[in-house]
Amino acid sequence: MSYEPPITDYDEIVENCTCAFCGCNCDDLDYLVKNGHVVAVRHACRLGASKIMEDMDQRLIVPMVRGENGELEEVDWDTALDTAAEYIANSIRPVFYGWSETSTECMKEGIELGEYIGAVLDNQATICHGPSLQAVQNAGYPIQTLGEVKNRADMIVYSGSNAMNSHPRHMGRYSVFPRGYFRQRGRFDRTVVTMDPKFSDTAKMSDKWIGFEQNGDYGFYNAIRAVLKGKKLTQNVVSGIPAEDIYELVEEMKNAEFGVLFFGLGLTHTLSKQRNIDIAIKMVMDLNRFSKWGLTPMRGHFNVNGFNIFMAYETGFAFGVDFARGYTRYMLGETNTIDLLVRKEPDCFLVIAADPGAHFPNGANQHLADIPVIQIDIHWGPSTELADVVLPGSFIGVECAGTSYRMDGVPIYMKKAIDKPETCRDDEWIVRELKERVMKLREEPNVAPKYVPNPAAE
């Protein structure tokens, strides 16, 4: 990395902005603004700063509709919105996916539209921390805010998560390095353990690296639980870790005053999926008999947790909620985006603030190529190539304000720092417009008539 001189040429500083990148939601960012553009960002990590500063790179500026020749053509807002509304109004199995990089205010409009038309609303949890949520639903959720970790924790465990690369400020701002009230010496007061098959950058920063074998997570945590119950291990090596190392680790975990387990996709997406988290949660519960332990999923997008929270208070279910029948349904493998796409069910797909083109498995994307796809986003991406209607939104936390929820559930109101490009619109506005237009096109809302089970008997 070469030296870059500090930026001195700017008009104003906007303080305490919130980073719209990962689940850390660092809210101490200062934007240096010149001519209505953010030219530099203070305090942010490399990932956050580059997202905020280079927001005009490959920016979607004007609405587009895919024409008959198969090319995206620039159109005015009315045409684009009408086309999109028509696709939605005529659909039988619409899926509205994304939402994790937009505000809860926008989701509020989205759920109204979804409920009206009878769509499936789903977010990125379906491809990232969905298994964590399922495990939470099976096993429980001993969580704490990140400030609690900063002030109290003397043992930090990262499992299946490479925070140094994915959440660069996590260790510095919340967990490992900061000087907390009861941990005045910061890093020196804490033991850091990384559990990961890979010797990651986080492992390099740690006091201990547990490199269990791939897909060995479930067996490994089960062994820890057995040891916590006082059992002598029968195997010399469990999931690639020698038994004596497990004893030592368990002893250390029991003796911690306040321990926290942070886990990432490395745990959610190996062989036994949600059961890895399930047993990790149970392990944390067992550890609470000896000292204080908690855990926190390392959520990826800055508002992926927000969508789950939002859906839970609106509907009672966290993600993958199906409104098709006029009541809410949530069923694994049935109302999740990937399952629906692989089964080739959806006939209209709205993607907002997400990039399925880049993240979805091939089978799912193949179906996306066959059906109308409406994209609301700020940047050009693989999904744009799949989209039939492109509606350029605005950048939450930079160009427009909105609420987001940090990985630990702390709500943050992300403020607006600069104006959006003239031809773009706020996500909230776009979804509201779509909603109103759909309501005009399909006047009778989708309320199924009361079903009489047995007309002959009456």
Place this chain on the structure above:
Amino acid sequence: MEYILKNGIVYDPANEVNGEKKDVYFKDGKIVEDVSADAKVLDVTDKIVMPAGVDTHAHVAGPKLVLGRLYRPEDSRRGVTQKTKNERGESGFSIPSCPTTGYRYSRMGYGTVCEAAMPPLEAKHTHEEICIIPNIDINPLTLFGNNWFILEMARENKIDEMAAFISAWLKITKGYGVKIVNPCGSEAWGWGMNVHGYDDKPPYFDVTSREVVRALAKANEKLGLPHSIHIHPNDLGHPGNTNTTIETLDSLKDIVKSNSKAASVRDQIVHCTHMQFHSYTGTNWRDAGSGAEEVAKFLNHNKHVTGDIGQVTLDETTTMTADAPMEYDLYQLSGLKWVNADIECETAAGIIPCIYSPKTPVSTLQWAIGLELFLLTKNPWQINLTTDHPNAGPFTRYPRIISWLMSAPKRMSMIENEEVHNWAEKRTSLATLDREYDFYDIATITRASNAKVHGFTDRGNLSVGSNADIAVYDLEPNNFDPSKDPEAVEKAFSRAKYTIKDGQIMVQDGEIVSTKPSQVLWTNVKGMEDEEKAVLDQVMPFFTQYYSVKWENYKVHDHFLSNPIRVDIEMEGK
């Protein structure tokens, strides 16, 4: 729009109206003396008319609730209904979704609900949910009992500073009053511990629960807030906790009640919540018994205390409280999925599903103790009907509790027919109590007293000028004996004939006919600006260093309040 509610049998305890047949007039959202000839007549001849219900203590919005919904999809699934023209789809039984909460309260004839625990750091979340809940007004109480700043101020006995802090924090969080949960205990839980009794200290903080509670009560009265301190004492759910409860309430006897205008509405200086959970004798669950007599006796002799019951309804429900160590104890007992949510420098929370089965001795004991408290407390103005929703049961069971209170034969038949475990008879005096509530008493414990406890003057009564929050129930009290037909009572109170909120008809014949956005009530203390600034300056270095959010992002922005009702308190004699 003008209306006449014609020929109803009115129960309005605040105005000592006991079952009089009369008309109620309302216009533009307020109750008025008279209306013009154009007024629309709602014929409710011989039906029960009461002010709309006020819930003293429930958990309806906030981070705990959402964790509950998030991790209990099986509960959400239990209450799913189809959407209709007026209503969004419902979901949930013990932890209904936000829209569902509003609809169900409305259907029962309720108009105002107190959200009993709002952690300051996540207050925005609570307010976001309140915005989604339709039809009811909500006054959230801010959690103070384990706040580090409060603990420090209590240790140094700095009451003035604490008052300024509370005043500032109510503005920041848009809270209505002071909630204390297991004082010092939730802080001790930061290290996986608890405090035991009223004079115990959490690790590192050299302050006892007694000091914290007394200081907060003094600060509360200094400010003259409309509501008194709202306390959930230590040792919840532990056999033998009656002593702690009485000790806590007794220690506040000498505190002088504020004579501010807002505080003069209420009589109490402390409101003790879900007393049922705090009235156990014995040393463990094997020899546990009822402390209801003792607690009720204390209440009967001490006018400075009010309480709500937290009646167990014998359902499968979800317990959630800021008393996190207690939830961990419950987890150890039941082994069901456990949620814990600690919040930095402020509080903690725990959640666990709970099955109160009438077949088990402990649940039955809890059920009986709650009813005993209702029946042994002489003055209905001192107690409120709650289930501590969702802890002892969902709020949708209030009508059932009303039917139990109104019918001694019903209670006896449950005991005699062994619908409940024999501990109800063996370990409590419930079987010997034949007191029955009448409709006037019911109106007191579900509306009038509740409003008074919270310092509301504009609701909970049918006085001219009050909000037109009215409930009509499809029962004819003059030709009906509730003691003989408890099922009819339950049915009528579950589905109001009319629920009117701010003059708008929300429910007709038990169906939602219209909705309106909820309003949040919060307390704004005026005249403390300088003291607030001083205390903020004082706490700011600590805040900057040890909180994980910036000060600017801590407070609840106006954006999160839709149409709030601000209760202004003028500081006098300063």
Place this chain on the structure above:
Amino acid sequence: MKTITFDVIKRNQIALEMDEVIPDNIYSWEAEDFDKYAVPVGNSRFPITDFFDITVEGTADSPAEVKMIFNGDCGRVKYIGNKMSAGEIIVNGDADLHVGAEMSGGAITVHGNCEAHAGREMTGGTLEIFGNTKEFTGASYIGEWRGMRGGKITVHGNAGKQCGECLVGGHIHVKGDCDILAGIHMRKGLIEIDGNVNRWPGGQMKNGNIIIRGRLGRLLEGFVEEGIVTNPVVNGIEFEGTFIQYKGDIALKGKGHLYIDAEKNRDKLSAWEDEDDEYISLGDNRLR
């Protein structure tokens, strides 16, 4: 007795939801009632006759007298026999998600493969699948800790992951292989697997029994070997053969039992060593 035959005319890409068309609801329906009925598809409803050729024969006074026969590919027909309490359903072809979910009585036979969630949370009746099925056979609804409570599921093919999750009663018999974590969080009941299991059966089980006649890949540390048993009687059924008996999952103070075929899993025995490949060593572990 009433026989209603559904001959598939068209396979719809978007799944049909048949939760309303169960014997409990339709026992009195005649052909014209079906003509009037619209089946939910996505957010709309379409006439059921668009998808099936329906013939009704005979009469019925109760759901128990109804026999429904589906002929053709029902790979996109969800909720067949969902919440049914009596009657009989035969599917001659594949079936989609939730076959026999929450059923409390009656019988369902599928002569084909099933998608996931077959027999989820069922409380009674029998479900027989002649093909394979996928994840969560006889499991609980997500979040619920009380899964299948009664009845019997027989899978002649293979079952997917987490078969019998949170089982609290009933009997699941898989004649083929099972994927990982069969009987996870199980509390009661019986899971019988004739084929092989690759990893971790009975994770976090509290009680109940799992019998594996085939080869087991990996066993969890939470299980304690109790010894060898011959012809054990489990849940009132005698199982022929020699099994290694384990108790678990001790992390939960579990009292569940796991029986794996001793012959095929000799390497699991604590006394077993590569050189000592004598069957005699089994005897030392015999449970007394």
